[in-house]
Amino acid sequence: AQSVTQPDIHITVSEGASLELRCNYSYGATPYLFWYVQSPGQGLQLLLKYFSGDTLVQGIKGFEAEFKRSQSSFNLRKPSVHWSDAAEYFCAVGAKGNTPLVFGKGTRLSVIA
Amino acid sequence: DADVTQTPRNRITKTGKRIMLECSQTKGHDRMYWYRQDPGLGLRLIYYSFDVKDINKGEISDGYSVSRQAQAKFSLSLESAIPNQTALYFCATSDFGTTGELFFGEGSRLTVL
Numbered sequence: 001a002q003s004v005t006q007p008d009i010h011i012t013v014s015e016g017a018s019l020e021l022r023c024n025y026s027y028g029a030t031p032y033l034f035w036y037v038q039s040p041g042q043g044l045q046l047l048l049k050y051f052s053g054d055t056l057v058q059g060i061k062g063f064e065a066e067f068k069r070s071q072s073s074f075n076l077r078k079p080s081v082h083w084s085d086a087a088e089y090f091c092a093v094g095a096k097g098n099t100p101l102v103f104g105k106g107t108r109l110s111v112i113a
Numbered sequence: 114d115a116d117v118t119q120t121p122r123n124r125i126t127k128t129g130k131r132i133m134l135e136c137s138q139t140k141g142h143d144r145m146y147w148y149r150q151d152p153g154l155g156l157r158l159i160y161y162s163f164d165v166k167d168i169n170k171g172e173i174s175d176g177y178s179v180s181r182q183a184q185a186k187f188s189l190s191l192e193s194a195i196p197n198q199t200a201l202y203f204c205a206t207s208d209f210g211t212t213g214e215l216f217f218g219e220g221s222r223l224t225v226l
Contacts, residue, residue: 009153032212043203043219044156051212090155094213100146100171101215105155 002027002093006104013081014112021076021107023091032094033074034101035065039087047089050074061085086111116140119204119218127226132191134221136204142216143209145187147171147179150201150220159202162187163209194225 003026013019025031032051036044048059055067065076074091088108092101117138126132136145144163148156148171158171160179168179176198178190191198201222205215 006155034214036215036217044215044217046214049212049214092215099213100158100161101213102158103148103156105153 002031002095002099002102004091004093004102004104006089006091006107008107009105010108010110012110012112015083016080019076019078019081019085019109021089021091021109023074023076023104024072025074025091025093026072027093027095029095032096033065033067034092034094035059035063035074035076036090036092036103037061037087038090038106044090047076081109081111083111083113085109115219117204117206117216117218119202119221121221122219123222125224125226126194128195130194130225132194132223134189134202134204134223136187136189136218138185138204138206138216140206140208140216141184142206143184144207145181146205146207146215147177147187147189148203148205149173150203156203159189191223194223196225199223199225 005024034049035047038044047063048057050057050067088106090106091104094101120135146161147159150156157173162181180188201220204218
């Protein structure tokens with residue numbers, strides 16, 4: 001069975017600083033990996049996904065993530081954070097055959113001036 | 114209009130009452146899901162359905178039931194609500210044969226007193 005670990009419950013960064021949110025997964029075969037963002041009071045929006053090909057994937061809002069099979073990781077990065085990026089971020093793992101996605105517990109991002 | 118619509122968006126009820134949360138979608142997807150979100154616990158799968166005649170339990174199905182009335186409609190019922198079912202509930206859809214990416218509704222916030 002798949003599982004996801006997001007080690008950081010809460011991260012605070014300064015506006016303009018770089019950001020990296022960590023995600024580690026457990027799955028025996030090639031996983032399908034996703035990052036979703038939830039702004040306060042909102043539903044979940046897909047930032048980016050990986051299922052094959054180039055291990056560095058680009059997403060919306062200037063985010064990118066890199067799949068590292070050797071480390072079972074799919075960390076989310078952004079070079080310069082904006083105040084509007086304050087939200088909760090969820091990493092999720094799926095598998096071929098469309099088994100339901102399994103989500104991590106989320107990382108809450110706060111942005112300070 | 115939203116592709117995945119949940120009703121009601123907010124509901125306050127009392128212990129022991131029967132509650133139904135409804136979800137409808139216009140995306141034409143065959144797969145539908147109910148997840149529950151609790152602070153610090155991320156999203157956990159309650160039930161999912163891969164087509165009208167298919168219903169599957171998720172990680173936390175106890176105390177819940179579902180009905181897939183049509184391809185576009187998937188409802189979640191709490192037969193006798195209890196306070197620890199207070200949570201934010203999300204309906205989601207996905208398309209067969211894709212990567213399993215989920216498309217979410219805006220959520221239904223349920224409070225059980």
